[in-house]
Amino acid sequence: MTGVIGKKKRWRRHPAPPLKPRSPAVIGCERAAAGPEPPLSRPKERTPGDARPGAVEGRSGAVPGPGPSADSRVSPAGKAQHGLKEQYRVGSLLGRGGFGSVFAATRLSDGAPVAIKRVPRNRVRHWDQLPDGTSAPLEIVLLHKVSTGFPGVAQLLEWLELPNDIIMVLERPERCQDLWHFIRARGFLSEEVARELFRQVLEAVQHCTSCGVLHRDIKPGNILVDLATGQAKLIDFGCGTYLQDTAYTHFAGTPSYSPPEWTHFGWYYGKPATIWSLGILLHQMVCGEHPFRKGQNISWDHQLLLPERLSQECQDLIRRCLTMLDVDRPSLEDLFCDPWMQDIHLP
Structure with a gap:
């Protein structure tokens, strides 16, 4: 500095x-x-x-x-x-x-x-x-x-x-709203609006990763939307830490966004845990609610039910992010290339 x-x-x-x-x-x-x-x-x-x-x-x-x-x-x-x-x-x-x-x-x-x-x-x-x-x-x-x-x-x-x-x-934007209130005011977001905001969040996470920083508390309340420009901004690094390749054995963040490997085994890797929280975030955008009930212990054979109104590409992306095994989740780079992010509809 x-x-x-x-x-x-x-x-x-x-x-x-x-x-x-x-x-x-x-x-x-x-x-x-x-x-x-x-x-x-x-x-x-x-x-x-x-x-x-x-x-x-x-x-x-x-x-x-x-x-x-x-x-x-x-x-x-x-x-x-x-x-x-x-x-x-x-x-x-x-x-x-x-x-x-x-x-x-x-x-x-x-x-x-x-x-x-x-x-x-x-x-x-x-x-x-x-x-x-x-x-x-x-x-x-x-x-x-x-x-x-x-x-x-x-x-x-x-x-x-x-x-x-x-x-x-x-x-601070003069006219802004955190994403939680932004979603709540509309019930849920259209896939078009959600795609643009989600892309901006991915870019912010990618920026943090390139700086060696792990946010650890990605959720709608920590994303601010500038109502004048549509710019999404990642805020609040109070739970953040340095990005590391080895497993974390201490948790900081919001419990309902913690990945199942932390709940079941007491450890998690930074990047797959981030993808899990991004999957919850996307679900909240397009469905208007958290995918798991408060206090719910997610089982390994859980079936994630999604509204039929969602495109198949959107459903597939949410399910990929919320895969129970962390090694099976997509990488951040995979998300950028996903058909839903490219607005490509598969046959």
């Missing part, structure tokens, strides 16, 4: 394209049985004299970009919090969960809409280092990796560490 202001007690801004209406980062996982595999603890603070690990006054980060202009002042916690109020007008609550709260806000310098996510520091279990060596919550490190101007992922504009809270400022 080149260009980071040297002193610890400053905003840290992340590079991104000129600010357009983007997504609020809604609150993360319903439950995390355990956090990401690596790292398991916060790296040791590099500042000498701290009374305890992580004892800071008002640490923050910024790189030159579309966020508020860099401020070279050293900001202790009180001044940093006051500076936040000077730069943003905080509005209504957008979401609240076990990991914090998200508020709509307006950047006072130009009136741009943003989302401000506030996470209590004592709920941040996993820390890592940014490229410049700065210790930061893992969610911020992951966002730094994927916030490269790609339109299908929420962009982190800046962040601030206070004694009791971590503050993240993210993009």
